[in-house]
Amino acid sequence: MILRNNRSSIKQSNVLDKEVLLEKYGLDSFDFKVKNDEGIFVCSKFRELDLIELDQLLQTVGWSRRPMRRVKRALEFSVLVVGVWRHDDKFPRLVGFARCTGDGILEATIWDVAINPVYQGLGLGKVLMKYLLKKLKATGISKVTLFADAGVIKFYKNQGWTLEPKGTKCAFWYAN
Numbered sequence: 001m002i003l004r005n006n007r008s009s010i011k012q013s014n015v016l017d018k019e020v021l022l023e024k025y026g027l028d029s030f031d032f033k034v035k036n037d038e039g040i041f042v043c044s045k046f047r048e049l050d051l052i053e054l055d056q057l058l059q060t061v062g063w064s065r066r067p068m069r070r071v072k073r074a075l076e077f078s079v080l081v082v083g084v085w086r087h088d089d090k091f092p093r094l095v096g097f098a099r100c101t102g103d104g105i106l107e108a109t110i111w112d113v114a115i116n117p118v119y120q121g122l123g124l125g126k127v128l129m130k131y132l133l134k135k136l137k138a139t140g141i142s143k144v145t146l147f148a149d150a151g152v153i154k155f156y157k158n159q160g161w162t163l164e165p166k167g168t169k170c171a172f173w174y175a176n
């Protein structure tokens with residue numbers, strides 16, 4: 001079953017000075033504002049991640065810790081790694097994260113989608129997913145899979161993901 005949800009979470013995009021955006025977050029980053037938070041948020045696939053900050057973010061959503069050296073290797077082997085940052089001129093803060101593995105050509109699998117609980121419910125997760133899929137599609141990838149935790153199936157379903165027959169764990173997205 002494919003459902004579509006076109007309600008946008010973005011209040012405003014292109015809010016940062018272009019040079020600042022490029023310098024701090026790299027090419028292809030996406031800056032935006034959401035309702036109910038005065039901050040500026042940025043999705044970036046090039047801004048370097050601080051592994052300690054990433055570890056802390058993943059702990060805020062209750063996931064068990066993984067050895068940092070192995071996480072570093074996993075990021076190196078991922079085909080796409082995206083951070084969501086709450087912009088600050090001096091110290092942007094990592095508030096969201098996701099990564100994809102795959103062959104880089106045909107198929108990808110999304111892992112570790114997380115938004116810091118303080119910033120959940122603002123629409124950041126939705127923007128992050130949209131950004132990921134756009135970047136994957138731009139590389140020609142047309143089939144994306146993820147393994148959703150039981151409590152978040154609806155989050156993906158509402159964004160148009162096709163659930164595996166039992167609708168309990170796995171979801172697929174097809175470019176068309």
Ligand SMILES: CC(C)(COP(=O)(O)OP(=O)(O)OC[C@H]1O[C@@H](n2cnc3c(N)ncnc32)[C@H](O)[C@@H]1OP(=O)(O)O)[C@@H](O)C(=O)NCCC(=O)NCCS
Binds near residue numbers: 112115119125158
């Ligand atoms: C799941 C998660 C990434 C969602 O991020 P978020 O920024 O809070 O989500 P958004 O604010 O973008 O929500 C978008 C929509 O999904 C809905 N939604 C968010 N979390 C949901 C959930 N757990 N179950 C059902 N719907 C959910 C929102 O109500 C919103 O609906 P709307 O478009 O009708 O307003 C975030 O809650 C999270 O990090 N959870 C803990 C880690 C986790 O479980 N990750 C997923 C691993 S598979």
